[in-house]
Amino acid sequence: MIELSNVTVRYPNGVVGLDDVSLSIPDGQFVVVVGLSGAGKSTLIRTINGLVPATSGTLSVDGSEVTGASKKQLRAIRSRIGMIFQSFNLVKRTTVMNNVIMGALHDVPWYRSVLGLWTAQEKELGYTCLERVGIVEKAWTRASQLSGGQQQRVAIARALAQNPTVMLADEPVASLDPPTAQMVMKDLQRINRELGITTVVNLHFLDLARAYGERVIGMRDGKVVFDGTGADADDAAFERIYGRSLTADDVLPGRS
Amino acid sequence: MSATATDASALRPRKPGPSGVLIAGLAAVAAFTVWAAIQIEFTLAPLITNFTNGWEIIQEFLTPNWSFIFRVWEAWVETVAIAIVATFVGVLVGLIFATMASRVTNRSNWFYRVVKVALSMVRSLPDIAYVLIFVALVGVGSLAGILALIMFNIGIAAKLTAETIDAVDQGPLEAADASGSGTISRTRWAVLPQIMPNYLSYCLYIFELNIRASVVIGVAGGGGIGSVIDVQFSRFEYANVSAIVVAIFVVVMAIDQLSQYLRRRFV
Known part of the structure; x- marks a missing residue:
């Protein structure tokens, strides 16, 4: 459960990233956030895990207050x-x-982390997570040797x-080619369904947003301007979110 | 045609003349140099007047006593051993200080400043000054040499590595922060793999510097082949000294080449 009430984020340079946003995201929901660049999508996500501190308002994740939390x-x-x-x-x-x-370093004592002495249990966790994204055969490959799509799946395994x-x-799919983008979105959807992990994804392709978003949140100038199901998010709704008529660039190339 | 050409050349700006500040600056540099030379009564005359009475010494120098190189085998081993130990300890401690001397890995403002000041103090002394200090503390010998080079190496390794850390890709750091990992773990896994090639290259470079410094270290009382030179000089055994000097030249060249090869091969 993610709860935002009247959250505003003002960056040190005066730019308002989030403007009085109130949202409630129940457990297990798959939410897609859409909007133009600069609309506040990234700020919203980074405020949820505290990478960007909220200027005012309150925010809690699973009952723990993120706003005003100590470093620990x-x-x-x-x-x-x-x-x-x-x-x-x-x-x-x-x-x-x-x-x-x-991904599991917060549970590893520093001296084992420094020496890279993983326990059998930690390696087992690594294998299991890689299996979930279907890339376990690359476990001992250098990350630099993987393709973009494979790297993103490793990143998902790290998060898992x-x-x-x-x-x-x-x-998550902005730097991937269309078929790979579909695969990564499917991975995220499957993980959401199988493990019941609440998922919030920023996208700017509206066909992907409609296809995967159980709920679609539209943002513009730091405000939530649309909140509905994927089916509700028709072209008219997107034109409202984007503040302009839709173009071919708004859908994943090679699809519609 | 010709009219347009003159029009065009009228539009072209003329090359500006040399700036007055530059000329004044150069004049000031020249004046300072002349003043400094006068202050120390600089002259090349002794080079010529002393050359004749130095001829015997030069002749001795030109007939090196090659067998002497191997008679002081232990001093060579000591020199290399000093360089190895000092490099190993110096670069390891230097790496730890480097992580504290970059804002990327040290997020405490006051601690960062303290480390920066401490490191610039460590760097402010040259290697020979450290030898003199440690000879005073622990006496003449290889221990003084090792301790002196360690201090010297910490300064260099920390500075070079910290600058490399400043320039790493911040993406993995953001990922580590987002997963709630601690400062040490994040440095170890999001930063260290990125700086490793550069760091290894610095280690080899520092080892080279340490071999090269061995003459100065030894003359100042820090053990190794430098102390052999010091002793032979005071006994006027110039044939021995010249053999050692040639051998040092060869050893430094060989280690230079080896370390360049290793850098190409592994870094």
Whole structure:
């Protein structure tokens, strides 16, 4: 359960990222957030796990207050929130297995982490998470040798290694080709359904938003301007969110 | 045609003349140099007047006593051993300090500043000054040399590595932060793999510097082949000294080449 009430984020340079946003996302929901770049999608996701501090308002995840949490509390909250990035953010010069276990580092004492002495249990967790995204055969490959789609799946496995209750994904398919984008979205959907992990995904392709979003939230200028089901999100709704008529660039190329 | 050409050249700006500030600056540099030379009564005359009485010494220098190189085998081993130990300890401690001397891995503002100041103090002394300090503390010998080089190495390794850390890709760090990992784990896994090639290259470079520094270290009382040179010099055994100097040249060249090869091969 993610609860935002009257959350405003104002960056030090004066830009307002979120403007008085109130939202409630129940457990297990698959939410897609759409909007133009600069509409506040990334800010919303980064506020949920405290990477961006809220200027005012209150925000809680699974009953823990994110706003006003101490560093230690924040680390505990983040350890239960997986995050996936547009640029994957893997450590390319190390193995896939090390990357996945990085998701579980909050539970590993520092001296074992420094020496890379993973227990059998941690490696087992690594294998299990890689199996979930169908890429276990690459466990001991260097991350730099994987394709973009494979890297994003490793990133999903890393997030799963946190054993999260919430999964945040910031434009997870924006740097992938259309078929790979579909595959990654399906992975996220399957994980949401099988493990009941609440999932919030930022997208800018509206066909993907309609296809995968159990709930679609539209943002514009830091405000929520649309909140409905994928079926409700027709072209008229998207034109309202984008503040302009739709173009061919708004759908995933090679689809409609 | 010609009219348009003159029009065009009228529009072209003329090359600006040299700036007055530059000319004044160069004049000031020249004046300072002349002043400094006068202050120390700089002259090349002794080079010529002393050359004749130094001829015997030079002749001795030109006939190196090659067998002496192997008679002081233990001093060579000591020099290399000093360099290895000092490099190993120095770069390891330097790496730890480097992580504290970059805002990427050290998020505490006051701690960052303290480490920066401490490291610039460590770097402010040259290697020979550290030898003199440690000879005073622990006496003449290889221990003084090792401790001196360790201090010297920490300064260099920390500075070079910290600058590399400043430039790493921040993506993995964001991922580590988002998963709630601690400062040490995040440095170990999101930063260290990224800086490893550069860091290994710095380690080899520092080892080279340490071999090269062995002459100065030894002359100042830090053990190794440098102390052999010091002793032979004071006994006026110039044939021995020149053999050692040639051998040092060869050893430094060989280690340079080896380390360049290793860098190409593994980094």
